[in-house]
Amino acid sequence: MSDADLDDAVDEFLGETEKVLSEYDKGYMNADVALSKLETRIDTLRDAAEE
Numbered sequence: 001m002s003d004a005d006l007d008d009a010v011d012e013f014l015g016e017t018e019k020v021l022s023e024y025d026k027g028y029m030n031a032d033v034a035l036s037k038l039e040t041r042i043d044t045l046r047d048a049a050e051e
Contacts, residue, residue: 009048016041 017038024034 005051006049009045013041013045 020029020034020037020041023029024031029037
């Protein structure tokens with residue numbers, strides 16, 4: 001994976017993570033759902049970094 005691709009993956013991860021945290025803070029989702037979404041985002045980022 002090129003540095004640019006990894007940078008894009010990190011940017012996407014951070015954006016999606018902020019969205020999840022914001023929705024949780026506003027009460028739009030419970031903690032279990034937020035953690036599940038964050039785990040999925042972490043797995044996606046990890047896979048991108050390993051490529």
